[in-house]
Amino acid sequence: MGSHPYLTSSAEALEQPMRAAEEDGKLRQILDLLKAATRIDFVQYKHSTLRRRIGRRLVLHHLSTLGEYLEYLRAHPPEIHHLYRDVLISVTSFFREPEMFQILSHLISEYLVERNNSEPFRLWTPGCATGEEAYSLAIAVLEVLEAGGREIPVQVFGTDISEAAIDKARSGVYAPKIEQEISPERLRRFFSRVDSGYRINPQVRECCIFARHDLSNDPPFSQMDLVSCRNVFIYLNVNLQQRILPSLHYSLKPGGMLVLGSAETVGNRSDLFAVLNNENKIYTKNPVQSQPDIEMKFQEPYRKSSESGNREALPSTGPAIADLEFRAARILRDLYAPPGVVINRESQVLHFHGRTEFFLERVPGEASLNLLRLAKESLVHPLRRAIDLAFENNQVVHESGIEVRHSGETRPVRLTVIPTADHIPACLVLFEQDGRLTGDLQVHERVAEPESTSLTRAERELAQTRDYLRTVVEQHEAATEELRAANEEARSSNEELQSTNEELRTAKEELQSSNEELTTVNDELRHRYFELDLATNDLSNILSAATIPILMVGMDLKVRRFTPASEKLLGLVSSDFGRMVTDIRLAFISPTLRRF
Numbered sequence: 001m002g003s004h005p006y007l008t009s010s011a012e013a014l015e016q017p018m019r020a021a022e023e024d025g026k027l028r029q030i031l032d033l034l035k036a037a038t039r040i041d042f043v044q045y046k047h048s049t050l051r052r053r054i055g056r057r058l059v060l061h062h063l064s065t066l067g068e069y070l071e072y073l074r075a076h077p078p079e080i081h082h083l084y085r086d087v088l089i090s091v092t093s094f095f096r097e098p099e100m101f102q103i104l105s106h107l108i109s110e111y112l113v114e115r116n117n118s119e120p121f122r123l124w125t126p127g128c129a130t131g132e133e134a135y136s137l138a139i140a141v142l143e144v145l146e147a148g149g150r151e152i153p154v155q156v157f158g159t160d161i162s163e164a165a166i167d168k169a170r171s172g173v174y175a176p177k178i179e180q181e182i183s184p185e186r187l188r189r190f191f192s193r194v195d196s197g198y199r200i201n202p203q204v205r206e207c208c209i210f211a212r213h214d215l216s217n218d219p220p221f222s223q224m225d226l227v228s229c230r231n232v233f234i235y236l237n238v239n240l241q242q243r244i245l246p247s248l249h250y251s252l253k254p255g256g257m258l259v260l261g262s263a264e265t266v267g268n269r270s271d272l273f274a275v276l277n278n279e280n281k282i283y284t285k286n287p288v289q290s291q292p293d294i295e296m297k298f299q300e301p302y303r304k305s306s307e308s309g310n311r312e313a314l315p316s317t318g319p320a321i322a323d324l325e326f327r328a329a330r331i332l333r334d335l336y337a338p339p340g341v342v343i344n345r346e347s348q349v350l351h352f353h354g355r356t357e358f359f360l361e362r363v364p365g366e367a368s369l370n371l372l373r374l375a376k377e378s379l380v381h382p383l384r385r386a387i388d389l390a391f392e393n394n395q396v397v398h399e400s401g402i403e404v405r406h407s408g409e410t411r412p413v414r415l416t417v418i419p420t421a422d423h424i425p426a427c428l429v430l431f432e433q434d435g436r437l438t439g440d441l442q443v444h445e446r447v448a449e450p451e452s453t454s455l456t457r458a459e460r461e462l463a464q465t466r467d468y469l470r471t472v473v474e475q476h477e478a479a480t481e482e483l484r485a486a487n488e489e490a491r492s493s494n495e496e497l498q499s500t501n502e503e504l505r506t507a508k509e510e511l512q513s514s515n516e517e518l519t520t521v522n523d524e525l526r527h528r529y530f531e532l533d534l535a536t537n538d539l540s541n542i543l544s545a546a547t548i549p550i551l552m553v554g555m556d557l558k559v560r561r562f563t564p565a566s567e568k569l570l571g572l573v574s575s576d577f578g579r580m581v582t583d584i585r586l587a588f589i590s591p592t593l594r595r596f
Contacts, residue, residue, distance in 0.1 A: 026065075026066035026067050026070050027047070027050070027051075027054075027066060028043070029070055030054065030066065030069070030070055030073065030083075031043055031050075033070075033073055033074075033080055034080060034083065034084060034087070037077075037080045037081070037084065038080075038084050040084075040161055040214060041216070041217075042087060044216065044236060044237055044239060044240035045087070045235055045236055045237065045240075046234075046235055046236065046237050047237075049087075049089075049235050050087065053083070053086045053087050053089075054066065054069065054083070056086060057069065057079070057082070057083055057086060061079075085162075085164070088161065088162045088165070089235065090129040090130055090162065090165050091129070091231070092128075092129040092130060092132045092133055092231075093132055093178075093181050094132045094135070094136050094174075094178055094181040094182050095136045095140075095181060095182065096132075096133070096136075096181075096230075097262065097280070099280065100259070100262075100280040100282075101136065101140055103277050103280050103282065104140065104257075104259065104280070104282060105140050105143065105144050107257065107276060107277070107282065108121075108140070108141060108144050108226070108257075109144050109147070109148060111225070111255070111257070112144070112145075112148070112150065112152065115150075115152060117150060117151055117152050119152070120152065120153035120154065120155050121141060121152050121153070121154050121155070121225050121226075122155045122156075122157070122223060122224050122225050122226075123137050123138075123141070123154075123155070123156045123157065123224065123225065123226045123227070123228065124156075124157045124159070124221045124224045124226070124227045124228070124251060125137060125156065125157070125158045125159070125227075125228045125229075126159050126160075126213065126215045126227070126229050126232060127159075127160055127215065127229065127230075127231070127232035128158035128159060128160050128165075128169060128210070129160055129162070129165050129169075130165050130168040130169050131158055131165075131168065131169025131170075131172070131208070131210065132174070133158070133228060133230065134156050134157075134158035134169065134208050134210070135156075135172070135200055135204055135208065137156060137226070137228055138154060138156045138204050138207045138208055139186060139190050139204055141154050141156075142154060142190075142203070142204065142207075154207045155207065155209070156207050156208045156209070157208075157209050157210075157211070157221055157224075158208060158209070158210045158211075159210070159211055159212065159213035159215070159221075160210075160212065160213070161212065161213070161214050161215075162212075163212050166210050166211065166212050169208075169210045170210050172199055172200035172205050173194060173196055173197060173198070173199045173200075174197050174198050174199075174200075175196070175197045176197045176198065177197075178191075178197070178198055189201075190203070190204050215229075215232065215244055215247075216236075216240055216243070216244065219247075220247040220248065220250055220251040221251050222250070222251050223251075223253055224251045224252050224253065224256055225252075225253055225256050225257070226256060226257045226258075226259070227248050227251055227252060227256070227257070227258050227259070228259040229248060229258065229259070229260060230259055230260060230261040230264075231261035231263075231264070232261070232264075233260065233261070233264040234261060234263055234264060238267065241267060242267060242268070242269060245266060245267070245269045245272060245273075246269075246272065249269075249272040249273065249285060249286075249288075252285040253285070254285060254287060255284060255285060256284070256285045257276065257282060257283065257284055257285075258273055258282070258283040258284070258285070259280075259281065259282050259283075260281040260283070261281065262280070262281060264281060265281065266283060271286065271288060272285070272286055272288060273285060273286060274286050333353075334354075337353070337354065338354065338416075338430045338431055338432045339353060339354030339355050339356045339358075339359070339430070339431050340353050340354065340356070340428055340429050340430040340431060341353065341356065341360075341371060341428075341429050342420075342426055342427070342428050342429075343371050343387070343426065343427055343429060344425060344426050345391060345425045345426075346370075347370050347371045347372050347387060348369050348370055348371070349369040349370070349371055349374070350426065356431065357406075358404065358406045358411075358431070358433070359375065359376060359379060359404060359413065359431045360374040360375055360376070361374065361376060362374070371383065371387075371429065372384060376404050376405075376406070378402060378403060378404055378405070378461075379402060379404060379413070379415070381464055381465065381467075381468040382399040382402050382415055382464065383399075383415065383417075383429070384468070385399070385467065385468065385471060386398075386399045386415055386417040386429075387417055387427060387429070388471070389417075390417040390418070390419050390427050391419065391425070391427065394419050395419065396416065396417065396418050396419070397415075397416070397417045398414065398415065398416055399414070399415040399416075399417075400412075400414040400415075401414075401460065402414070402415065411433050412433070413431060413432065413433060414431075414432040414433075415429065415430070415431065415432075416429070416430040416432065417429050417430075418430070539561075543561060543562075543563050544563075544564065546563045546565065547565055548563070548565055549562075549563055549565040549566035549568075549569040549570065550562060550563045550565075550566055551563075551566050551570060551572070551581070553581050556580075557580055557581050557582060558578055558579065558580055558581070559572075559576050559577055559578060559579055559580075559581055559584070560577075562576075572584070
């Protein structure tokens with residue numbers, strides 16, 4: 001491996017054969033294989049980055065050209081998944097570029113000055129990789145809120161196109177090497193020590209939501225206060241960058257902030273963003289209209305693949321095993337499965353299988369998919385009975401010996417009603433002729449016409465009619481009993497409601513009476529308060545006009561009132577109100593004053 005041309009040649013020497021292979025379409029074919037396997041189109045990614053990542057795989061597999069690697073991918077489908085992991089470069093760390101976080105924390109603090117505490121602060125980190133950027137932003141915002149004494153909900157949305165990276169972010173567990181990236185104070189406050197390293201604390205984890213999201217194709221998040229899209233554009237070509245920027249503008253609230261990497265800019269879309277801090281590439285949203293350029297694609301849902309490669313997610317040179325099994329099952333069904341229908345509890349047909357025209361027919365009048373209306377006349381009663389039993393007992397029911405006439409011929413028919421799973425109220429109804437299975441591909445055999453007399457048929461039909469009538473009568477009696485019981489319950493409930501209504505009416509009258517009493521008492525209290533106020537004013541006027549010293553005390557010897565003349569004589573002050581007269585040092589002491 002040490003003599004491989006990708007290791008021994010210069011970068012310029014390597015570019016020429018790689019670009020020649022690109023012109024030959026080899027790189028595009030590799031990218032098409034990646035897209036078929038992962039549902040992600042890497043055509044708009046920078047080709048220089050793609051060449052470096054593919055060159056690494058060439059070295060690992062001792063290959064020299066893109067053509068050789070393309071053939072290797074076709075022969076080894078799991079290699080596509082390994083290439084996919086290499087192309088998705090996850091280079092991240094906690095609090096990367098600390099100076100940027102200091103400036104951003106200051107800007108967030110100013111941004112939240114006018115924020116209502118009930119309105120959450122929302123952040124989005126597209127391309128969050130294994131989650132360090134999202135957690136760092138959450139910690140920074142929590143520190144800003146704590147410093148300002150604010151309690152605002154924080155919501156951080158971390159997205160990435162790599163499902164493996166998202167799973168790592170969701171776990172919130174990181175190796176001990178993060179001690180070199182995070183201060184001891186932050187480690188103590190926001191992390192807890194575990195066997196494998198450090199786990200993010202619930203305080204931070206509960207703020208963060210992680211999901212798989214393709215920034216180039218999926219609709220953007222909305223109503224965001226901050227979008228941190230750092231070091232994502234460096235892997236995308238200019239056209240894709242300019243297509244993504246309107247989506248980021250759309251996702252921000254008015255005045256919201258956009259953070260890019262140190263080597264990234266908004267390019268010629270300065271109409272969408274204004275610079276807040278050029279050195280740290282922090283922008284704010286301009287108040288202009290923008291429309292995200294999202295290409296709506298109707299395709300199979302993304303299916304998560306395992307580390308070793310998932311056959312469902314990887315292309316193959318031949319037909320897939322699952323497809324072969326499906327085709328074989330369809331052939332077997334058409335050859336041997338009897339015709340039938342799937343019905344719900346109301347006997348409405350949900351699905352037709354096989355040719356059912358021998359058993360079902362269109363009836364004049366309003367269109368209906370009710371099986372009992374579509375079935376031939378001789379099948380109606382057996383079908384009704386079998387369907388009722390199947391739903392009631394949740395077990396397979398067979399009805400045989402039924403004669404059906406179609407196009408001038410009469411054949412014996414056997415019905416089979418099979419309930420589906422308990423949680424799905426549906427049944428599969430199968431029709432079989434002569435006890436043999438028939439389907440879309442008929443087995444051409446001579447079928448002997450069963451010998452039966454008209455009397456036997458009439459007796460059998462009469463017995464079936466009697467059984468049907470007996471069932472109908474039993475159902476009618478059961479329904480009548482249920483209605484009678486329901487009527488009694490309704491009558492009883494009506495009586496209870498009438499009694500409750502009487503009680504409520506009585507309670508209302510009592511409340512009205514109590515309200516009148518309270519009104520009367522309130523009027524009396526208001527009148528007495530008015531009289532007391534007059535008496536108090538009169539007494540105050542008398543005491544103020546009195547020229548003789550008067551000291552009033554209560555039965556408890558506490559000072560109640562005194563005249564201005566007594567203040568000078570006895571040495572009283574306004575703070576003596578309510579004090580024990582025995583606790584006051586009076587200028588004049590009566591020998592008859594009772595002391596305790």
